[in-house]
Amino acid sequence: MSSTHVVESKTGTQHVDDTAVEAQRHVSHDNNGYDLDEKAKVADYKADAVEAENAEHNMGVLEAVKAYPMATFWAFIMSFTIIMESYDVFLCNNFVALPAFKEKYGIYDGEKNGYVITTGWQSALQVSGQLGALIGVFLAGPLTSRIGYRWATITGLMLLNAFILVFYFAESLPVIFVSQILEGLPWGIFIANAPAYCSEIVPIKLRAPATQMLQMFWAIGSIIVGAVTYVYNPVHNDSAFKIPIAIQWIFPTPLAILLFLAPESPWWLVRKGRLDDAARSVGRLGRKSRLNIPETVAMMRRVIELEKTEKEPSYVELFKGVDTYRTLIVCGAYAAQNLTGNLIANQAVYFFEQAGLATNTAFALGLITSALQWIFVMLSWILTTYLGRRTIYLYGSAINVVLLIALGIAGSVGNSNASTNTVAALGLIISVLFTLGPAPASWVIIGETSSIRLRPLTTGVGRASYYIVEIPLIFLSSYLLNPTGGNLGGKCGYVWGGTGLFCLVVAYFYLPEMKGRSYREIDILFKRKVPAREWKKTVVDVQDDE
Structure with missing residues (x-):
């Protein structure tokens, strides 16, 4: 029951094949105790998440309104x-x-x-x-x-x-x-x-x-x-x-x-594991011709997984x-x-x-x-x-x-x-x-x-x-x-x-x-306990996950 619960909480409404379920049952760990299969899953969508976050950072105000x-x-x-x-x-x-x-x-x-x-x-x-x-x-x-x-x-x-x-x-x-x-x-x-x-x-x-x-x-x-x-x-x-x-x-x-x-907040939907619904919500909130919806959902997944x-x-x-x-x-x-x-x-x-x-x-x-x-x-x-x-x-x-x-x-x-x-x-x-x-x-x-969360x-x-x-x-x-x-x-x-x-x-x-901070950057700066007056000049690398 416990392994089935984990799969459902991670994937929401997505389909999971038998191989993925079996791999979940025979999970391996690295020297630090981290779940290697879990790290692989994160890596699958991290590149998309990085692209989406960079896209938001590079948007101007008017461009954001149009998107x-x-x-x-x-x-x-x-x-x-x-x-x-x-x-x-x-x-x-x-x-x-x-x-x-x-x-x-x-x-x-x-x-x-x-x-x-x-x-x-x-x-x-x-x-x-x-x-x-x-x-x-x-x-x-x-x-x-x-x-x-x-x-x-x-x-x-x-x-x-x-x-x-x-x-x-x-x-x-x-x-x-x-x-x-x-x-x-x-x-x-x-x-x-x-x-x-x-x-x-x-x-x-x-x-x-x-x-x-x-x-x-x-x-x-x-x-x-x-x-x-x-x-x-x-x-x-x-x-x-x-x-x-x-x-x-x-x-x-x-x-x-x-x-x-x-539309419901896509962040709330991702928290609930409803990734398909989150993608539909993003599509309704933005202009599809200007957005990469899978990348946007991946960015949300990245933050949710860090807090999970x-x-x-x-x-x-x-x-x-x-x-x-x-x-x-x-x-x-x-x-x-x-x-x-x-x-x-x-x-x-x-x-x-x-x-x-x-x-x-x-x-x-x-x-x-x-x-x-x-x-x-x-x-x-x-x-x-x-x-x-x-x-x-x-x-x-x-x-x-x-x-x-x-x-x-x-x-x-x-x-x-x-x-x-x-x-x-x-x-x-x-x-x-x-x-x-x-x-x-x-x-x-x-x-x-x-x-x-x-x-x-x-x-x-x-x-x-x-x-x-x-x-x-x-x-x-x-x-x-x-x-x-x-x-x-x-x-x-x-x-x-x-x-x-x-x-x-x-x-x-x-x-x-x-x-100008993404929710990922805000999470990381709080976890690092950066003093309030130092936030403005503190750099958080786009690849950092903490």
Whole structure:
């Protein structure tokens, strides 16, 4: 039984003749204990693998787009799922500033402040979706490893359709809280799967823009929310928040149909031994006239064989050996998003309101912020593609820290019109520049860092670290801004400037540059324990297998 299992795990759906099976039973070994027949099999496709890897390295960005036009399209479709989480996160954040919502669910806090959502419920509503997503990301890893990226994501989309019903018909804050936890479950699947799928279906030169699309769609979700809530801000009945809730139903079903038609990640198929299916998937992702499909599959086989063990992937493996470092990089990149300006961006409307701007002006500025974020994410494609991930991340974080401290200073000089306008302007600039540097670069880092074998699990745990850090910080952020709490306004810049500086220092010492590296090279550099600052100048020979 054991020899039959090995043959099947290596060849998948390929036919194996009796001679190969017999040879497997009478295996010989060299002086180092390696299986000579296994080494011969690897040699059979290594030459093809080398050719495919060299071809990807030699592609320019435009050439890569022409060679893989459908890969770009399907990465776009998968990234679209992030709109659902973005939309609802910003929706709940905007609801706490929406007059009709505050009048129905808030308390009267005097003539100056009018109706407000209490600090406790404000924080609870903002963390409820994240609590559900925290559960969802842990479900995503095993589910995706078993049934693939497509079917796991389709399952999440169908669940989301049902859970929106609970949100729409909720008539109390506790029920809204529960509905958001339920909606968070599929969000966890989307956010864990999207960066992994996008990074796996495109060639090396397109990994940056393909994964950075996630940040672009996050911005698009906030634009839609900003436009909808701006339109319904003057409305003082339930439709002001019921209609924005119902708009969520626009997305799941069409996306589920498209993903049903999408190809599965060929890397996932190779991991499962389904080489013929992987070849078909590569053919659907790229232009057959420009690709050598057998060579591309051979390149994937080479990497998978380097990582292969007889064990099923498990969460325990993420924290063993060199995979611990890789997991910590992914977790750090995710967690740092909340520590370098993201919470100001996510609470932009409420931040502007607490800075002293009128409600209509706050909603308008929130919409402008989201639109600028969308534009700046697209600019980041160019920067990250040509300058690298580490470079953009470090310089972007440094600029953000300076601006956050400036925000704190501006919030400390009094309540004049000049200081109010300065705080609002800095809040807008920080929210926008965050999407030019640290945010989009972190998505590329997340998509590239983990091993292929453990990728669904690593992206899930990484996103879990995001929520674990974000949930208490949402309570802190709400307290800092809320007039019934700390009422700090712009002075919160001191807090986030301090945490941003910590993230910058850690990234300087531990974040490697993975620009232009194949997954084989990334595996080897981690196994060699090359220091992060040495990656850029370290050469990995195309023949190396470690």
